[in-house]
Amino acid sequence: QVQLVESGGGLVQPGGSLRLSCGVSGSISSSITNMGWYRQAPGKERELVASITNGGSTNYAGSVKGRFTISRDNAKNTVFLQMARLKPEDTAVYYCNAEQRLTPYKVLHSWGLGTQVTVSS
Numbered sequence: 001q002v003q004l005v006e007s008g009g010g011l012v013q014p015g016g017s018l019r020l021s022c023g024v025s026g027s028i029s030s031s032i033t034n035m036g037w038y039r040q041a042p043g044k045e046r047e048l049v050a051s052i053t054n055g056g057s058t059n060y061a062g063s064v065k066g067r068f069t070i071s072r073d074n075a076k077n078t079v080f081l082q083m084a085r086l087k088p089e090d091t092a093v094y095y096c097n098a099e100q101r102l103t104p105y106k107v108l109h110s111w112g113l114g115t116q117v118t119v120s121s
Contacts, residue, residue, distance in 0.1 A: 001110045007021050012117070022078065040114075050081060077098075093114040
């Protein structure tokens with residue numbers, strides 16, 4: 001398990017852009033494989049926004065595909081989420097997730113505490 005810290009959230013107008021960052025705080029005992037961003041809006045379940053493997057393969061939720069871009073810096077154990085053409089429905093708390101595959105059948109997940117993104121005029 002690793003300690004994750006998100007940053008970059010804030011208030012932005014519809015159509016605007018925002019860049020989120022998530023990095024490891026402290027040391028890690030196992031290499032991070034997959035990383036991702038999730039979000040949770042009031043009254044809704046937490047959902048996957050985007051994920052990226054250590055090899056660079058990405059996956060996006062249909063609602064953000066084409067607008068958001070996930071990237072990572074493996075050397076720094078940092079993941080980013082570039083958000084563009086933001087909509088009010090993107091308003092949510094965004095959480096960073098990191099996966100460590102200890103064995104082929106043993107995976108450890110870590111979560112950040114979240115950062116608020118509010119899209120409003």
